[in-house]
Amino acid sequence: MIKFFYSLKRFEFLKKEAEKTAKAVLKEMKRKGRVEIYFVKDEEMAEINKVSRGKKGPTNILSFETKEYFPRPDLKEPFLGEIYIAPDYSKKKGDSVKLLIIHGVLHLLGFDHKTKKEASIMEKKEEFFLKRV
Numbered sequence: 001m002i003k004f005f006y007s008l009k010r011f012e013f014l015k016k017e018a019e020k021t022a023k024a025v026l027k028e029m030k031r032k033g034r035v036e037i038y039f040v041k042d043e044e045m046a047e048i049n050k051v052s053r054g055k056k057g058p059t060n061i062l063s064f065e066t067k068e069y070f071p072r073p074d075l076k077e078p079f080l081g082e083i084y085i086a087p088d089y090s091k092k093k094g095d096s097v098k099l100l101i102i103h104g105v106l107h108l109l110g111f112d113h114k115t116k117k118e119a120s121i122m123e124k125k126e127e128f129f130l131k132r133v
Helices: 009-028 042-053 087-093 097-108 116-132
Strands: 002-006 034-039 061-065 079-085
Touching (some): 002 009, 009 034, 009 097, 042 061, 061 097, 087 097, 097 116
Parallel strands (some): 034 079
Antiparallel strands (some): 061 079
């Protein structure tokens, strides 16, 4: 299940493509669970980026994978994590919502890009899903 939250009503139009993309990635990767996607203002993203990563200013996307020990008694399904996207900042950078959702879901599924090898694997997955979704 994909659950959406919006800082601004004008971000609601992003839901359809984001939901389709996230569901397709989860299905292909044979994973089930809840993903929460937040479309936030640049100022909110800057604060989240500062608190979570110690970096100044907004970024296009942040993903927070849920660890197994994180309890969510309100859910019957596994909670995979949260994805935060700053649509205005992403638009300025030329990033598509589709790619950002793919990127974020892959992070929730354990993929990363800290090393060249990890980045190569993740980029191939992203390219695969960009063509399929």
